[in-house]
Amino acid sequence: MSTMTYLQAISDGLREEMRADERVLLMGEDVGVFGGAFKVTDGFIEEFGADRVMDTPLAESAIVGTAVGAAVVGLRPVCEMQFADFVACGFDQLVNVAGKMHYRQGLAVPITVRLPTGGGFSGGPFHSQNPEAWFMHAPGLKVVAPSTAEDAKGLLIAAIRDPNPVVFCEHKHLYRRVKGDVPAGAYETPFGARVAREGDDLAVIAYGAMVHTALEATANLDGATVRVLDLRSLVPLDEEAILETVRRCSKVVVVDEANATCAAGAQVAALIAEKGFEDLDGPVVRVSTPDVPIAFSPPLEQALLPSVDRIKEACRELLAY
Amino acid sequence: METDTATERSKLAQAAASEHLTPDDRIALLRTMLLMRGVEARAMVLYRQGKVPGSFYDGFGQEAVSVGAAFAMAAEDRLCVLHRDLGAHLVRGVPVERVFAQYMGREGGVTRGRDGNVHFGDKDLGCVGMVSMLPDMMLVATGMAMAFKLRGERRCAITWFGDGSTSRGDFHEAMNWAGVQRLPVVFVLENNQFAYSTPIEQQFAVEPSKRAAAYGFPGVPVDGNDVEAMFEAVRVARERALAGGGPTLIEAKTMRMHGHAAHDDMRYVPKELLEQWRRRDPIDRQVARVRELGVDVEALRALVDEEVEAGVEAALAMPMPDPATAREGVFAEVAEPLGDGLAPWSGFGPDREDDR
Structure with a gap:
């Protein structure tokens, strides 16, 4: 047990799963060398290499779509949308391709899409949104939104291990504002209140x-x-x-x-x-x-x-x- | 378009487009195209009889594109298949009765009535079914190829999409991503001249095969009505991909000989254009070649017809899905990746030509 910020707890959860499961890889804009716009993946490229901490082209539809492809051949991709707002550009892949896949074809799509959500610090109309309801309305997607550091880690680990596409809403305004005791090691927080x-x-x-x-x-x-x-x-x-x-x-x-x-x-x-x-x-x-x-x-x-x-x-x- | 069709056809008949095809391979290509056409013609009748709900889409006249391309793919390769490409499913081993059951929305169909027409992929045969938003699957195939490369596997992904797809952003995103990462993926652009009613002149200002250069890989125009040329182009593209050479865009030039779907009488297509393409029918062309091998093509047709009829009968005997199950299966309980499909090309036999 150690005290961590909400952001550190997310990093910790990612790191735990990447160490435990070589199928897990991170994909996103500026997540590698730069460590992510919010530094969630700071230091990851040094530990896991550029293949598993992938700096992608600036293309959200492609990030989600290629993650689906990688997932159906056995990987466990975790996609970062740099800001939740940008998932609008990947909406079709998430809603039409990932969300409907299992119902239509019995094919599981184990991907996690991390959305840094929320406002409160002058992000303006394109860096402040909370688009979780878009995905609640789309069958086949799970949607989680932790409020504490402990749950951020546990829900993220559960999301990565879930055989379905999971939209993981991490609130930007909590990143460094919220701290709490976080258990060491890997644990799953159940998808419930x-x-x-x-x-x-x-x-x-x-x-x-x-x-x-x-x-x-x-x-x-x-x-x-x-x-x-x-x-x-x-x-x-x-x-x-x-x-x-x-x-x-x-x-x-x-x-x-x-x-x-x-x-x-x-x-x-x-x-x-x-x-x-x-x-x-x-x-x-x-x-x-x-x-x-x-x-x-x-x-x-x-x-x-x-x-x-x-x-x-x-x-x-x-x-x- | 050729002026002397007879001469042209006879010339083509003499030379196989690929020296990698055995006589049995060439017969198998014809047989699969005949099967595709036979299944789709029969399904159209079922549609008119009200036994196929919704609408019905076929690939009449485009059989060479899917059959030739899929024939070049190995069992461990993965396919994202378009709605004009029933032939790819037949090559991979989907039984005819499951196709008919799929069209009719029956429990025995590949999607068990959850989706219709050729919106299916048998996960146990390495195929992912399309969604209606073309060309979304270009990105899925690109992601498969990315996984193969990351794991250091000698495998390839392939996907088909149409001329209309070249206008959407996912076409660009996939081509760019695959080019940047030099991924083992083959993009087959099925240029059938029309996206619903919109002709290619209103779709692009530059021939799509030329665009590939802008993404750093070859764009290869191919006669999409020549099944052996299609096979050979994809075989070469796959070899290139396995050798680390990255993606290839193959532009299969063909013609959609039927309407966009069963309701569409295609009045917007000039009659003479259809007539020109009719003279280049992909099955006629392969029939001529296979006859040269001394094969009794009529006997082959009879066998295919029997298979089609048996498939219809079996599918008609299958139950409709139980409405009580309509809500099931939205979420997965476990994640199992795609399985391997059939790879009938002789080059994938015991002494594989592409051996690692």
């Missing part, structure tokens, strides 16, 4: 960076005890943990950093409306980013992303319902 803090009066359901925003917003909320459920996995979505949370708290705020329409939180709200209605004691309240591109200028960006204050306000209103 975890309770980040117990509480009975109200629940906030979130994932990724918003788990931390939710924890801060509800740490001291007029004496109310607030459960925070960290989804960790969006596909599969941990229905039982969500419904159990509704039964326990009866009041639920769902937080997304993604744009509101059809976001992961919209799916959670729909699930609660369908299967948890009888346990509710108030409307499901959503806090999310409006359907607007993420603006560059700090006051504009802060006006869009869910903040501690917005979550607090939503919780207070719901508690008073």
